[in-house]
Amino acid sequence: MAVDGTGRARPDGRALAEIVTAVHERTGRLVMADVSTYEEGVAAAEAGADVVGTTLAGYTPYSRRTDGPDLGLLARLAADLPVPVVAEGRVHTVEQAGAAIEAGAYAVVVGTAITHPTTITRWFAERVTSTAARP
Numbered sequence: 001m002a003v004d005g006t007g008r009a010r011p012d013g014r015a016l017a018e019i020v021t022a023v024h025e026r027t028g029r030l031v032m033a034d035v036s037t038y039e040e041g042v043a044a045a046e047a048g049a050d051v052v053g054t055t056l057a058g059y060t061p062y063s064r065r066t067d068g069p070d071l072g073l074l075a076r077l078a079a080d081l082p083v084p085v086v087a088e089g090r091v092h093t094v095e096q097a098g099a100a101i102e103a104g105a106y107a108v109v110v111g112t113a114i115t116h117p118t119t120i121t122r123w124f125a126e127r128v129t130s131t132a133a134r135p
C-alpha cells in the first residue's frame, strides 16, 4: 500500500510510523512511503516503511522539481537506505527508466507516459511544432 511519506502534517494528526504499523497489523501488506526529499526517505525507512518511492519529489513546496525523475535523490536514497527504493514520477522515456535502474532503483513506475494519451499527444505536438519553427 502506498502512503504519503512526506513530513507534512496528516489530516488525522497521526505519525507515519503509526500508519505503517496499522497497515501491517490490519492487512499484512507492505507499505511504500512516497517521499519528496532525502530526509523524508530516511525518516520513512526508520518509521518502518518496507519500500520508499521518490513519487513526491517536486510535488512538495520544499522539494526540487527536476525535468525527469530526480536521479540524484534516487541515487542517494538507494545507496543509504536499507529498503528498496522505487523510482516514480516524471519517468517519460525508456532512457529515463534505464537511468533510474542505473542509479539504484529497485523498480520503476511509469504513469503518464503509458496511461495518458492526451498528454503524450501534447509532448509529440510540442516537439514537432518547436522543431518545425526553427530557422
Ligand SMILES: CC(=O)N[C@H](C=O)[C@@H](O)[C@H](O)[C@H](O)COP(=O)(O)O
Pocket (backbone or CB within 6 Å): 055, 056, 059, 088, 089, 090, 091, 109, 110, 111, 112, 113
Ligand atoms: C504526485 C502524484 O500524486 N503522483 C501520483 C502518484 O500516485 C500519480 O498521479 C502519478 O501518475 C504517478 O506517481 C506516476 O508518475 P508519472 O505520471 O509522472 O509517471
